[in-house]
Amino acid sequence: xxxxxxxxxxxxxxxxxxxxxxxxxxxxxxxxxxxxxxxxxxxxxxxxxxxxxxxxxxxxxxxxxxxxxxxxxxxxxxxxxxxxxxxxxxxxxxxxxxxxxxxxxxxxxxxxxxxxxxxx
Numbered sequence: 001x002x003x004x005x006x007x008x009x010x011x012x013x014x015x016x017x018x019x020x021x022x023x024x025x026x027x028x029x030x031x032x033x034x035x036x037x038x039x040x041x042x043x044x045x046x047x048x049x050x051x052x053x054x055x056x057x058x059x060x061x062x063x064x065x066x067x068x069x070x071x072x073x074x075x076x077x078x079x080x081x082x083x084x085x086x087x088x089x090x091x092x093x094x095x096x097x098x099x100x101x102x103x104x105x106x107x108x109x110x111x112x113x114x115x116x117x118x119x120x
Contacts, residue, residue: 004058011057015064034065041069045077071095 015037022033044050050070054061061067072091079090092099 007056008058008060010060011053012060012064015061015066037065038069041066041071042073043069045070045073068095068098071098
C-alpha cells in the first residue's frame with residue numbers, strides 16, 4: 001500500500017513539477033500550459049504511450065489535466081472501433097462523470113460561498 005502511494009506521488013508530482021518549471025522558466029501563461037498538458041495527454045494516448053504511465057502511477061497520472069486528455073483520446077479511440085459518430089462522441093462519453101461532477105460541485109460552491117474581490 002505504501003508503495004502504491006509512492007508511485008502515485010512520483011507520477012503526479014513529476015507532472016506538477018514539469019508544470020511549475022514551465023511557469024518559472026518560460027513565458028507561457030498558465031492557460032497555455034493547461035492546453036499544452038491536455039494536448040500532451042491526447043497525443044501520448046494516441047501513440048499508446050500514456051497507458052503504461054497510468055498502469056504504473058494510477059491516479060497520479062489520471063487526475064492531472066494530462067489525464068483528462070488521455071481520457072478524451074481513449075474514449076474517442078474506443079468509439080472509433082464502433083463507428084464514425086461514436087468516435088466523435090466517445091471522448092465526452094468517457095469523461096461525462098468527471099465533467100458532471102465538476103459542474104455540480106462548482107455550482108454548489110457558488111451557492112454556499114460568497115465570492116468577493118481580493119484585497120490588494
